[in-house]
Amino acid sequence: MNKTKIKIFLKITKIINKKFCKDKLEINKIVFFNGKHKGKKNDGYYAVNSKIIGISKKEPLFCQIRTLLHELTHAYQNQIMNCKGKHNKQGERVFYKFMKEIDKTLKISV
Numbered sequence: 001m002n003k004t005k006i007k008i009f010l011k012i013t014k015i016i017n018k019k020f021c022k023d024k025l026e027i028n029k030i031v032f033f034n035g036k037h038k039g040k041k042n043d044g045y046y047a048v049n050s051k052i053i054g055i056s057k058k059e060p061l062f063c064q065i066r067t068l069l070h071e072l073t074h075a076y077q078n079q080i081m082n083c084k085g086k087h088n089k090q091g092e093r094v095f096y097k098f099m100k101e102i103d104k105t106l107k108i109s110v
């Protein structure tokens, strides 16, 4: 089951990369974790150095996709905009752009 999910998440990452990043975004791996990252409860994380995205396996798929897009926003902030991944207005705009695109894609494929 996780394999299918990883496939979906990789596809989403590919779409975002192609549409918004000219395929320049590097995500080395997407991993599932038990909902705790560095001792704290967390739905997801983006590790700047290893370029790994972690997704909590305790959330339903819909939330996981949201989390993935949130973490992709941090990757985008870091790699494409060359700034620290902050939770600010700029990040919010990127996130909604990603959401809109993926929403469109998911509707088509359902």
Ligand SMILES: [Zn+2]
Residues within 6 Å of the ligand: 070, 074, 087
């Ligand atoms: Zn965040």
